[in-house]
Amino acid sequence: MSRTRRLLRQTMTIARRDFVATVFTPIFLLFLFAPLIMVAFSTIGAMGAAQAADHGADHVRIVAIVPNAVAGAFVEADKRARIVFRRDEEPPALAILTPSGEPGVQARKAFESGDYDATAILYGPLDRPTILYGPRGTRAADYLTVLASSALSAERLGGELPRVEATKVPFSRQRATLGGQNQTAFLAVFGVFFLTLFLAGQVVGTMAEERSNKVIEVLAAAVPLEAVFLGKLLGMFGVAVLFIGFWGTVLGQVTSLLPPAFSGMVGELSPAVGLPMFTLLFVTYFTMAYLLLGSVFLTIGAQASTMREIQMLSLPITIVQVGMFTLTLSGLSKPDSWLAVIAEVFPLSSPFAMAGMAAASDSLWPHAVALAWQALWVAIFVTLGARLFRRGVLQSGSVRPFWRRKGA
Known part of the structure; x- marks a missing residue:
């Protein structure tokens, strides 16, 4: 078996192990239904506020x-x-x-x-x-x-104004309006941001239990740390996909019951690249955003030795995510500015900015370049995280690159 196939097999083994260990637990059900609990409490609060407002407005x-x-x-x-x-x-x-x-x-x-x-x-x-x-x-x-x-x-005029009987004819546009494209761009950026904010933060604590029960030393002795880091990242991404798939199916059934006026509003949000391509790009950029932010959070969380330290990392991590969102929105409001270029090039904000570009521009070649650029940074972050963990936590010192080991 070649080195690449062995590394891939070890990575998928780690990913399957973390996925099963996360999903097949009672706590995962609480996590899965967390949006429903949040919506229920929000609805109760909104209904109470609306009743108070209506009572005052009367x-x-x-x-x-x-x-x-x-x-x-x-x-x-x-x-x-x-x-x-x-x-x-x-x-x-x-x-x-x-x-x-x-x-x-x-x-x-x-x-x-x-x-x-x-x-x-x-x-x-x-x-x-x-x-x-x-x-x-x-x-x-x-x-x-x-x-x-x-x-x-x-x-x-003698008592009353003349009445005007207008003929109202509904009309459907054949192309998206500029306002609709801008709204779609904002929703795309917000969608990627919200999903990564809700899901990517779960990666921070994946190494804490492994360090506390010394399992990480066994894994590090059996497989390369790069495979451990990438496997854990892919395992948690699988959990995120399961979460999105479940709620996507539920929301798909709910939206089919909404009135036709809702479909008309959705029709105004047509992206510039077309709905099928936009859907593919949105899913791809969410994947890259999760892997990029997740690899950074995994690296940071791997340096923490206790749950207290991981809890203290939650605020800086949230600030980083909100900062990327703010940078992207600033660039989205001025598409040809240097701020937009920074948002598209900076690795952590690039998926957000390119998701917005997919809605506002019909050019496809920038997406191929952006995806290759983001994939490169995922590899860099995973490799850097593994080496920092090896040197800082395992105290293993420097390790020769695989191409030198192969030559030796």
Whole structure:
């Protein structure tokens, strides 16, 4: 058996050992369903916050102090204007008050009313109204200005504005918009970042148990440390693939039940290279991002001797991942800048940046160069990690390269 085949076989043996040891445990089920637990708690919190917000919004009003002759036009203008707002963006409900006494005094008293919370109050002539508004009533004041304009126009036209019956025809684009491509690029970068943030950090502690029970010395005596490091990295990557495959299947079934409007929104996110190629590149760049960050984290975690030290490494590791994400987004906002070039060339941020490029540009040759460049750095990080572990932890001293050993 050749040296390369033996090294590959030893690597896959280590990978299979770590994969089985991780997956076939009760703790893995907790890890697998962790997103469901997080979503459940987030949903409970969001529902509570939404109920509190809705309860408060029920009492908020915008008020117009106008004569009865104008009140009907004001209400009609409000009905027409509200159809352009989403439910969560609608202005507060309109309340009409009949002028009594001094309008300014009446408006100030309306702000102190215990029946509702006024956010903006209009009074005076419609062509020169006065609007009082609270700390968060700027948009409500603008909305009342629009209603006053519409009501004044209706009054001068004899009672109401003319109705327009428009013919609405749905249309599907044949190509993605520039905004859709930019949104797809951001989602691609965020997707790779989120998955690596959630999954790659698991690699840090894989060497701790091996060091505590002295198994690493047996492995190091049986197979090269490069095979141990790469095998552990591939084993944990297999765990990540299993995790993504499980939740990808679940989400695929859930999204099929969503309304057709959701499909239309997804259609606007068409990548520049086409959906099949983009899917392939996204999976490939997630793989490279996991291997690159995982190899660095494995090297760092291998130097820790206790779980306390590994826990202390969690914050710096998270900062590194967030830093790569921030660098990529900065380069993505300025595609032709030197910052974008740095994000594409720097090994740890290159998968993020190239995933964004796949969505925003239809050129394919940069991806071949980038993947070769990233694979080279995976090999460098794995080799460097094994040598640092050999010299710093096992105290084995320097070892001659394999090509010199072969010559000897």
